[in-house]
Amino acid sequence: MQIKSRISNNTLYVLICGELDEHSANYTKMTLDELFLKPNFQKIVIDLSELSFMDSTGIGVLIGRYKKMKDKNIPIYICNPSSHAEKIFKMTGLYEIMPKIV
Amino acid sequence: MKYSNFMEVTFKALSINEGFARVCVASFCVQLNPSVDEITDIKTAVSEAVTNCVVHAYPTMAKGDITLRCELEDDVISITVTDKGVGIKDIEKAREPFYTSKPSEERSGMGFTVMESFMDSVDVISNSFGTTVKMTKKIVNAMSEVGC
Numbered sequence: 001m002q003i004k005s006r007i008s009n010n011t012l013y014v015l016i017c018g019e020l021d022e023h024s025a026n027y028t029k030m031t032l033d034e035l036f037l038k039p040n041f042q043k044i045v046i047d048l049s050e051l052s053f054m055d056s057t058g059i060g061v062l063i064g065r066y067k068k069m070k071d072k073n074i075p076i077y078i079c080n081p082s083s084h085a086e087k088i089f090k091m092t093g094l095y096e097i098m099p100k101i102v
Numbered sequence: 103m104k105y106s107n108f109m110e111v112t113f114k115a116l117s118i119n120e121g122f123a124r125v126c127v128a129s130f131c132v133q134l135n136p137s138v139d140e141i142t143d144i145k146t147a148v149s150e151a152v153t154n155c156v157v158h159a160y161p162t163m164a165k166g167d168i169t170l171r172c173e174l175e176d177d178v179i180s181i182t183v184t185d186k187g188v189g190i191k192d193i194e195k196a197r198e199p200f201y202t203s204k205p206s207e208e209r210s211g212m213g214f215t216v217m218e219s220f221m222d223s224v225d226v227i228s229n230s231f232g233t234t235v236k237m238t239k240k241i242v243n244a245m246s247e248v249g250c
Contacts, residue, residue, distance in 0.1 A: 019121060021117070021120050021121065021149055021153065022117040022120055022153045022156055022157065023117035023118050023120050023121065029208070053124070053145065053146075053149075055146050055149040055150055055153065055213075055216065056150060056210045056212040056213050056215075056216045057153060057209075057210070059210035059212055060207075060208045060209045060210040061208065063208065063210065064208035083139070084139070084142045084143075084146070087219075088146075088212075088216065091212070091215065091216065091219055092210060092212050092215075
């Protein structure tokens with residue numbers, strides 16, 4: 001699991017690489033929370049193009065981050081999910097709180 | 103029945119073994135020539151079942167075992183994930199979407215729902231000596247190589 005980030009046009013872009021499961025969940029939570037403390041962005045885009053596997057643990061991780069950012073009025077968007085991740089997102093209604101963008 | 107095969111592996115209930123369990127099942131199922139989508143569905147369901155054991159079965163520090171068994175009969179894959187942990191008190195409740203017994207840990211409570219969506223059948227047997235989750239899936243265009 002590796003997480004890369006950059007800030008551009010008031011947007012924090014986060015690229016999650018690898019497998020997101022129970023084993024990598026705590027690292028992912030901690031890394032994202034640390035990145036989300038950075039200044040100078042008004043929205044977050046999570047790019048999943050390099051995510052090779054995810055189970056429902058990933059949904060818990062994402063919903064947890066959504067709750068934290070909701071208090072700060074900072075929206076989170078998802079981009080480039082695999083068809084498999086998309087199945088889980090649709091099943092759980094995640095896109096209702098973290099819309100997919102192209 | 104024309105073709106049958108099985109494998110069984112036992113490992114410690116540690117999260118680092120989730121990836122091992124997924125790869126193990128995926129490698130074994132390849133002999134039925136499943137599609138990439140089917141393999142991903144199976145890997146995800148196995149990951150959910152193993153995660154449940156890792157997170158819930160052994161609440162004390164002493165982590166017990168998880169046994170993963172995979173049986174092939176013609177074009178049907180049956181997977182059982184068994185632990186010797188504390189068991190599930192209310193299986194019906196545990197299977198409800200979004201139900202989690204650990205809401206403070208940011209868990210989605212969607213594990214069983216994902217298993218049910220990605221597999222053809224999911225059965226759960228649990229008592230105070232442990233839990234077994236049995237899942238089956240038919241591979242649509244299975245092409246098994248009849249064993250030598």
